[in-house]
Amino acid sequence: MACGMAKGTSISASSPGIEYWLNKAVEWGQTTTFQPQQDVCLHLPKLQEFLKQIYGAIQHMSTTSVLKSFPLIGQLLGRLCWNPFVVADEDSQQNLLQCLWSLYSTEPENAVELKANEWIRSLLRSLTGVDQEIGRLIQTLHYPEEEYHSKLLKNMVSTLVKELQGNQCNRASLFIKLPPERLRSFSVLCSPIVTLIEVLPLVEALLTCREDNVDEALCTEFLESVSTGILQKNISLSDNAVMSLWLRYLPSLEQAILHLTETLITHSWTSLLQVEVIIRDSLLPKAAACHPSLFRVLDHFFRTILLESDGHPKIITIIQAFTRCFVQALLRVQPQIPLKLYFPTVNQSLVMALLVHPSDMPSAAWSQHLISIFQILKRNLQDEEDTETSASIFESWFLLVRFGDWVNVALQQLMTANDISEMLLWLLIFYYKPHMENQQESNLMEHMKSVYNQVKILINKTSVTFEEVQTALVSGNLYKEQSHFKDLISHLLLSFLLFSTGGHRLAKESVQLFTLVGTATGGISEMLAATAHRLKNKGCGASEDDKVQSTIELLQQQLHETQSENMQYIY
Numbered sequence: 393m394a395c396g397m398a399k400g401t402s403i404s405a406s407s408p409g410i411e412y413w414l415n416k417a418v419e420w421g422q423t424t425t426f427q428p429q430q431d432v433c434l435h436l437p438k439l440q441e442f443l444k445q446i447y448g449a450i451q452h453m454s455t456t457s458v459l460k461s462f463p464l465i466g467q468l469l470g471r472l473c474w475n476p477f478v479v480a481d482e483d484s485q486q487n488l489l490q491c492l493w494s495l496y497s498t499e500p501e502n503a504v505e506l507k508a509n510e511w512i513r514s515l516l517r518s519l520t521g522v523d524q525e526i527g528r529l530i531q532t533l534h535y536p537e538e539e540y541h542s543k544l545l546k547n548m549v550s551t552l553v554k555e556l557q558g559n560q561c562n563r564a565s566l567f568i569k570l571p572p573e574r575l576r577s578f579s580v581l582c583s584p585i586v587t588l589i590e591v592l593p594l595v596e597a598l599l600t601c602r603e604d605n606v607d608e609a610l611c612t613e614f615l616e617s618v619s620t621g622i623l624q625k626n627i628s629l630s631d632n633a634v635m636s637l638w639l640r641y642l643p644s645l646e647q648a649i650l651h652l653t654e655t656l657i658t659h660s661w662t663s664l665l666q667v668e669v670i671i672r673d674s675l676l677p678k679a680a681a682c683h684p685s686l687f688r689v690l691d692h693f694f695r696t697i698l699l700e701s702d703g704h705p706k707i708i709t710i711i712q713a714f715t716r717c718f719v720q721a722l723l724r725v726q727p728q729i730p731l732k733l734y735f736p737t738v739n740q741s742l743v744m745a746l747l748v749h750p751s752d753m754p755s756a757a758w759s760q761h762l763i764s765i766f767q768i769l770k771r772n773l774q775d776e777e778d779t780e781t782s783a784s785i786f787e788s789w790f791l792l793v794r795f796g797d798w799v800n801v802a803l804q805q806l807m808t809a810n811d812i813s814e815m816l817l818w819l820l821i822f823y824y825k826p827h828m829e830n831q832q833e834s835n836l837m838e839h840m841k842s843v844y845n846q847v848k849i850l851i852n853k854t855s856v857t858f859e860e861v862q863t864a865l866v867s868g869n870l871y872k873e874q875s876h877f878k879d880l881i882s883h884l885l886l887s888f889l890l891f892s893t894g895g896h897r898l899a900k901e902s903v904q905l906f907t908l909v910g911t912a913t914g915g916i917s918e919m920l921a922a923t924a925h926r927l928k929n930k931g932c933g934a935s936e937d938d939k940v941q942s943t944i945e946l947l948q949q950q951l952h953e954t955q956s957e958n959m960q961y962i963y
Contacts, residue, residue, distance in 0.1 A: 410468055413439065413442060414464055414471070417468060417472050419431075420477070421474065421475060429477055432477040432478060433477070436478070436481055436484055439478070439484060440484055440487055443484070443487035443490075443491060444487055446491055447494060449461075450494045450495070451490075453494075454497070455495050455504070455505045458494075465495075469495075469515075470515060472484075472488055486550070486554075489552075492516070493552070493574075493577065495512060496508075496512050496577050496581065497509055498573045498580060499573070549590055552578055552582075552594050552597070553593050553597045556597045556601055573609075576609050576611055579598055579609075579611045579615075580613070580614065582594055582595065582598065583614040584617075586614065586621055586627065587627055592629070598610055599629070599633045599637050599640070600632055600633055610640065615641040616641075619641065619643070619644035622637075622644075623648070623651055631675055631678065634679070635675070635678075635679045635683065639683060639685070639686065645686060646689070648676060649689075652670070652674045653693075653697065653710060655670060656670060656671070657706060657707075657710070663921060663924065663925065664713055664921050664922065665925065665928075667709070667710070667713045668716065671713055671714050676690065677714060677717035677718040677721045678721045680721070681718055681722040681724070682721075682725055684729060684734050687718070694714070695790060698711065698790070705915035705918040708796065708918070709918040709921065709922065711793065712794065712795070712922070715795060716749070716797075722734075731743050731744070731747075738791050739788070742772065742788065745764055745768060746765065746792070746798060750797050750801050761798075762802055762819065765798060765819065769792070769819070772788050773785060773822075785826055785827060786826070789822065792822070797922070797926055799819070799820065799823050800919070800922050800926055802816045803820065803883055803887040804890075804923075806820075806844065806887060807851055807887055807888060807891040807892055808891065814841070817840050820840075820883075821833065821836055821840065824880045825877070843864065843884065844884070846864035847884065847888050850864060850892070850895075851888065851892045855894060856892075856897065858898060861888075861898060861905060862905070882915065882916060883915065883916075885906070886919055889902055890923065890940050890944065891940065896942075896943050899943050900950065902950055902951075916951060917948070920944050920951075923940070924944045
């Protein structure tokens with residue numbers, strides 16, 4: 393079969409054969425005088441034609457069959473690769489590389505093919521390096537070694553990219569269909585050198601090459617090398633190439649998500665604007681918007697860390713900031729993708745309601761929009777209670793957590809709205825403690841009403857004392873309850889300090905008030921940052937905005953000083 397393939401090629405008996413060109417290669421390699429150099433130049437066109445014939449004969453054969461049909465092919469290719477005048481010619485070098493690619497076995501089946509692979513890798517390394525003999529020759533020609541190295545590597549990459557792309561000009565069908573084993577062999581050879589700038593066009597071409605195969609054609613080592621290079625900022629790829637990597641190789645996406653989360657947790661940021669810049673630069677929001685499958689992986693990751701951290705405020709802040717960036721990216725995706733693909737298990741009316749950011753409507757419309765969110769949630773929970781399932785309750789709660797700006801608005805509205813206070817209190821109770829029995833929920837609502845009514849009295853007073861706020865906070869006995877309820881009271885207190893005249897004047901005593909309810913800083917710093925960020929997008933009036941921003945800055949300073957004092961005490 394192999395011999396038949398060899399006989400069926402365009403290599404004719406009348407044309408110079410492998411033995412002829414091997415003798416020539418030996419002759420050229422014996423001396424570096426001018427005459428052999430001139431002879432190489434004279435024979436290059438015929439040599440190029442012969443190498444094309446060889447490539448046509450072996451490209452569909454196994455390595456073992458090639459070596460049986462053409463036993464001298466290894467010696468010929470090796471000697472030609474070591475001749476600087478042959479490989480300096482771009483066409484000759486590309487012809488040589490094509491022959492080497494064809495000899496490389498993606499999955500070696502015997503010792504011969506293993507040995508051939510090792511030899512080819514060694515030959516490729518020598519092609520992109522400069523030994524002493526070739527170095528002396530290059531110096532004689534006054535050609536910089538670094539430029540020689542770079543030029544050779546670029547030619548190698550160009551050869552592979554051309555084979556991937558073919559000669560087609562139609563962008564819709566840019567990539568030709570290569571056998572999976574061919575793509576795999578390219579990726580194997582590329583793996584050790586993915587960080588070299590000359591190799592980036594090949595990395596891009598491999599990652600964005602379209603395939604019809606169910607199984608991934610590119611080798612894991614290549615995908616892992618590219619992923620590591622991106623995380624370490626040793627590789628700079630196009631957005632499409634990075635997203636293709638994440639679609640092909642799930643561990644790469646998981647590493648990117650983990651890296652982003654660790655960066656945000658350890659980063660000392662002072663505003664959510666900084667957080668959102670870091671998130672957008674990660675490309676993850678854009679990838680999630682363009683590919684619902686990637687969004688669902690991110691969604692699962694955020695659920696996991698939220699539950700494992702027991703709802704840590706900083707984790708919630710990261711999730712909410714990411715969601716804002718995701719929604720911004722989603723609005724730019726064309727054509728629009730159905731929301732059901734991103735949120736398949738949640739009531740779509742709730743998704744649509746929460747997708748609208750508070751800054752996208754007049755503040756006068758906030759109350760009515762919060763009523764709509766309350767009604768949808770309440771109706772969903774009633775339906776879910778009938779089916780006795782907690783999974784749907786979690787889905788609704790997690791969606792509310794994602795779009796936490798509306799919870800922030802609900803806390804603000806409690807200081808100004810009278811007629812919907814009970815709805816807003818229920819919304820906040822669900823946010824802080826979603827899984828409760830009816831009796832437990834009723835009891836908590838009564839306690840919350842008691843505290844809120846006391847705080848509401850103080851809202852309308854122009855002068856408020858520390859003792860009055862203290863009395864209001866302990867009226868419901870919630871400060872003795874679990875951490876969820878302490879956070880609820882703390883955030884209700886914070887809303888009072890920010891959005892009431894009397895509260896502004898008590899800002900300097902804020903730390904004492906937070907300590908009273910059992911948490912000096914738990915979630916307060918994050919809520920201050922969220923409120924400041926939201927009001928910068930669209931405030932509630934210039935003068936009122938200035939007062940709130942000034943109070944936020946004062947509270948942040950108070951909390952920072954308290955944290956610094958605590959650290960000094962520890963050390």
